[in-house]
Amino acid sequence: MNTNENTSILPTHPVHALPGIGPKRAQVLASVGVETVKDLLYYIPRRYIDRSKILPISQLPLGEEVTVLGRVERFGMRRTAKRGKARFVLTLGDETGFLSCVWFSGTRTMEKIFSVGDLVAVSGKVTLYGEKQITHPEFEILSSKGETNLLHTGRVIPLYPSNAELKNAGMDSRGFRRIIKAGLDAVAPAIRDALPETIRRRGDLLPLSEALHAIHFPSSSDEGEAARRRLAFDELFSMQVRLAQQWQRRIADPDGIAFPCVGESLAKLLQRLPFDLTEAQKRVMREIRADMKCPRQMNRLLQGDVGSGKTLVALMSMLIAVENGHQAALMVPTEILAEQHFLTTHRLFEELGVRVILLVGGMKKAQRELALKEIADGTARIIVGTHALIQEDIAFGRLGLVVIDEQHRFGVIQRKMLGEKGRKPDVLVMTATPIPRTLSLTMYGDLDVSILDEMPPGRKPVRTVWRTSSSRDGVFRFVRDQVSEGRQAYIVYPLVEESEKMDLKAAAESYEELRHGPLTGLRLKLLHGRMKNEEKEDIMRAFQAGEVDVLVSTTVIEVGMDVPNAALMVVEHAERFGLTQLHQLRGRVGRGDHLSYCVLITDEHLSDEAKMRLGAMTRTHDGFQIAEIDLELRGPGTFFGTKQSGMPELRIADMQQDAALLELARREAFALIRDDPSSRESAHQRIRTAFAKNSPDRMRLIEVR
Numbered sequence: 060m061n062t063n064e065n066t067s068i069l070p071t072h073p074v075h076a077l078p079g080i081g082p083k084r085a086q087v088l089a090s091v092g093v094e095t096v097k098d099l100l101y102y103i104p105r106r107y108i109d110r111s112k113i114l115p116i117s118q119l120p121l122g123e124e125v126t127v128l129g130r131v132e133r134f135g136m137r138r139t140a141k142r143g144k145a146r147f148v149l150t151l152g153d154e155t156g157f158l159s160c161v162w163f164s165g166t167r168t169m170e171k172i173f174s175v176g177d178l179v180a181v182s183g184k185v186t187l188y189g190e191k192q193i194t195h196p197e198f199e200i201l202s203s204k205g206e207t208n209l210l211h212t213g214r215v216i217p218l219y220p221s222n223a224e225l226k227n228a229g230m231d232s233r234g235f236r237r238i239i240k241a242g243l244d245a246v247a248p249a250i251r252d253a254l255p256e257t258i259r260r261r262g263d264l265l266p267l268s269e270a271l272h273a274i275h276f277p278s279s280s281d282e283g284e285a286a287r288r289r290l291a292f293d294e295l296f297s298m299q300v301r302l303a304q305q306w307q308r309r310i311a312d313p314d315g316i317a318f319p320c321v322g323e324s325l326a327k328l329l330q331r332l333p334f335d336l337t338e339a340q341k342r343v344m345r346e347i348r349a350d351m352k353c354p355r356q357m358n359r360l361l362q363g364d365v366g367s368g369k370t371l372v373a374l375m376s377m378l379i380a381v382e383n384g385h386q387a388a389l390m391v392p393t394e395i396l397a398e399q400h401f402l403t404t405h406r407l408f409e410e411l412g413v414r415v416i417l418l419v420g421g422m423k424k425a426q427r428e429l430a431l432k433e434i435a436d437g438t439a440r441i442i443v444g445t446h447a448l449i450q451e452d453i454a455f456g457r458l459g460l461v462v463i464d465e466q467h468r469f470g471v472i473q474r475k476m477l478g479e480k481g482r483k484p485d486v487l488v489m490t491a492t493p494i495p496r497t498l499s500l501t502m503y504g505d506l507d508v509s510i511l512d513e514m515p516p517g518r519k520p521v522r523t524v525w526r527t528s529s530s531r532d533g534v535f536r537f538v539r540d541q542v543s544e545g546r547q548a549y550i551v552y553p554l555v556e557e558s559e560k561m562d563l564k565a566a567a568e569s570y571e572e573l574r575h576g577p578l579t580g581l582r583l584k585l586l587h588g589r590m591k592n593e594e595k596e597d598i599m600r601a602f603q604a605g606e607v608d609v610l611v612s613t614t615v616i617e618v619g620m621d622v623p624n625a626a627l628m629v630v631e632h633a634e635r636f637g638l639t640q641l642h643q644l645r646g647r648v649g650r651g652d653h654l655s656y657c658v659l660i661t662d663e664h665l666s667d668e669a670k671m672r673l674g675a676m677t678r679t680h681d682g683f684q685i686a687e688i689d690l691e692l693r694g695p696g697t698f699f700g701t702k703q704s705g706m707p708e709l710r711i712a713d714m715q716q717d718a719a720l721l722e723l724a725r726r727e728a729f730a731l732i733r734d735d736p737s738s739r740e741s742a743h744q745r746i747r748t749a750f751a752k753n754s755p756d757r758m759r760l761i762e763v764r
């Protein structure tokens with residue numbers, strides 16, 4: 060008989076219900092988020108030592124990161140020269156030889172840690188210093204001398220995240236293995252697998268209790284990986300179920316706005332355009348039309364590489380809202396972009412009798428008050444603005460459609476805030492930063508997605524070259540050549556937030572140098588974020604009108620600028636830009652019929668990562684490919700800049716490694732919610748409680764840059 064049947068410990072019980080855990084340990088465990096037995100079982104090893112892959116000491120390669128297993132032969136403080144610095148030396152041995160581990164600091168407590176005969180794993184880089192040595196290795200005592208507990212000496216040994224406090228309470232990897240074993244033994248009969256059996260089988264996933272056992276005590280690396288895959292699936296699945304629920308709720312709610320008619324204005328607008336819509340634009344418009352026609356709320360993400368013509372799609376959608384008696388708002392991340400969109404929209408819509416107004420932060424009081432009044436009484440039909448649009452005192456008369464451009468610059472919260480300015484207005488979010496599919500499934504998983512996967516005809520890829528500062532003179536000669544052929548150029552300097560002033564100075568100084576030096580005689584203008592709005596607007600207008608040859612600028616032009624005659628983009632200190640940002644900048648050129656160029660200027664000495672970024676820029680043009688490379692180089696945590704915009708924290712799954720698993724989890728979650736409405740609530744409920752700790756609810760507010 061299994062004695063466990065008699066115990067009454069459940070996964071939801073506090074950890075101190077387990078033998079060997081007193082109040083002190085319980086407290087330390089709580090500090091790392093382990094409060095219940097279940098939390099403990101989900102305390103996942105940070106890595107494994109697979110003994111079958113461990114090299115004997117005699118075969119350790121020099122200069123490489125390795126993990127070594129050995130018995131403690133001897134240890135103690137040593138001092139070479141009379142006044143030399145004392146160091147702690149630990150000598151490990153296996154059947155083939157000896158290895159010294161050396162610590163120069165933190166040596167005070169070392170003597171107490173080890174005993175001769177302990178089995179120890181150390182990791183670090185091997186050097187040769189008389190004999191093989193690792194300095195300041197990471198170490199784990201796997202078992203003490205005489206300890207024959209197989210728990211600690213199996214073929215695959217898990218190592219747990221630990222810290223000084225945990226270690227002081229005996230919670231090193233050994234301690235964790237011991238109490239996790241106790242926890243598993245105690246609650247094994249009570250573990251219920253919330254995942255429907257059919258999904259488990261289809262996905263070739265381990266049963267939960269097996270997975271929880273194998274993640275801690277795998278008999279091989281493969282088994283450990285299979286366990287991790289199951290638990291990672293759970294995490295992704297619960298996230299996708301939540302998204303599917305949001306989606307389902309929206310789809311089932313008829314309480315949005317319907318825009319039934321397409322009147323004459325849209326046809327007129329199309330007639331006035333000097334070009335035809337691309338097939339992709341037509342398809343996307345059909346998708347948006349279908350959404351807008353029906354009374355449920357649209358929530359659509361429009362993805363399209365820079366220059367694919369998203370603005371026009373936004374304008375057409377807004378016109379549909381207006382024709383049906385509603386207002387439409389377009390929110391963009393920068394004032395310059397707001398002004399540019401305002402000008403375009405105003406120019407196109409004025410003759411159609413549609414009133415367009417601008418709302419940005421730096422407006423004069425009287426001007427702003429008038430704008431607010433027109434927004435409130437409905438006189439203004441289309442409102443273009445920055446995050447000034449979501450300020451508290453802004454009230455819309457009849458907001459029917461919200462369009463958010465360059466969505467990645469805004470947080471989830473801001474998207475919501477604008478949406479709440481009306482009664483369930485339709486929402487279209489647009490992004491030119493191609494988002495790797497795994498991320499878009501996560502961040503925008505509850506949205507419908509449209510993709511503009513076609514460039515307007517006649518676009519030639521931008522020829523991209525990478526030069527070091529020594530060839531700067533040649534680059535400026537090329538700028539002159541381009542201008543003499545009638546083209547315009549951008550020269551961009553990086554703007555790093557911490558040292559905004561300094562960078563500004565650098566841009567301003569370079570501007571003066573260029574004006575009086577290599578670019579003398581050309582019409583130059585300096586543009587930066589600290590200028591007054593009117594001043595910026597004037598310069599923008601002049602550049603757009605072809606009255607300026609070269610626009611010297613900080614990164615304020617990064618998003619959205621649209622001047623087809625500009626055919627050359629020079630980026631100074633290109634190594635200081637992220638890959639996505641460089642791609643955005645390059646997207647400012649290649650918008651007309653001319654062959655366009657992007658010249659990236661960097662220092663001679665670059666980090667490997669910078670080299671990879673610049674290499675990628677010269678190799679490819681495809682925004683999606685760039686995004687994938689960017690994700691690979693930076694990891695999902697920093698993909699969207701320093702702070703995250705609504706990315707759930709994943710503890711087990713990994714965005715890159717588990718892309719296929721994410722797709723599977725999404726398919727299963729949406730199928731579950733869509734096809735099985737009767738069991739929807741209960742299934743969801745079960746899954747939610749089962750994975751409560753892994754819930755991705757922690758959405759954070761980020762500021763608009």
Ligand code: ADP
Pocket residue numbers: 334335336337340363364365366367368369370371491515516619621623650
């Ligand atoms: P993005 O998707 O980067 O926002 P824009 O909307 O700024 O791109 O469009 C880039 C340029 O392409 C603009 O000058 C726009 O007028 C032009 N454009 C848009 N649609 C078409 C089309 N169907 N044919 C030709 N040019 C187009």
Ligand code: MG
Pocket residue numbers: 369370464491619
């Ligand atoms: Mg745009």
